[in-house]
Amino acid sequence: MKAHAAEGRLALQRCTACGNIQYPPRELCGVCLADTLEWRVTDDEPGEVLASTVLHHSHEPAFNGKLPIHVGLIRLDAGPTAIGFLTEACSAGTRVRVTAKLDYRGRAVLSAALAISKEVS
Ligand SMILES: [Zn+2]
Numbered sequence: 799m800k801a802h803a804a805e806g807r808l809a810l811q812r813c814t815a816c817g818n819i820q821y822p823p824r825e826l827c828g829v830c831l832a833d834t835l836e837w838r839v840t841d842d843e844p845g846e847v848l849a850s851t852v853l854h855h856s857h858e859p860a861f862n863g864k865l866p867i868h869v870g871l872i873r874l875d876a877g878p879t880a881i882g883f884l885t886e887a888c889s890a891g892t893r894v895r896v897t898a899k900l901d902y903r904g905r906a907v908l909s910a911a912l913a914i915s916k917e918v919s
Pocket residue numbers: 813814815816817818827828829830831832
């Protein structure tokens with residue numbers, strides 16, 4: 799996933815035997831144990847915030863001056879649930895678009911921004 803994240807893309811494993819999509823990556827499918835996994839790569843993935851919290855303190859020097867930070871548990875429409883940074887305050891039920899990127903240490907992190915409704919009123 800790191801290579802995809804470095805390109806700003808989110809990669810989820812998809813089992814070619816049963817279609818299960820899983821995150822984080824594993825060597826075998828979590829449903830049928832098949833080892834025939836492929837990467838499903840997207841620029842962003844729609845999802846819904848299940849829960850969120852706000853960090854007001856961190857021992858991580860990189861967060862100095864950036865607090866408070868919003869963090870959330872997000873259920874991706876593809877199935878997996880992940881933890882990611884929220885670009886703004888969100889509550890349970892908020893629709894978001896999740897993207898991957900590398901943090902300052904080169905580790906893949908997920909970031910969720912409010913989804914823009916495509917509905918026309
Ligand atoms: Zn499977």
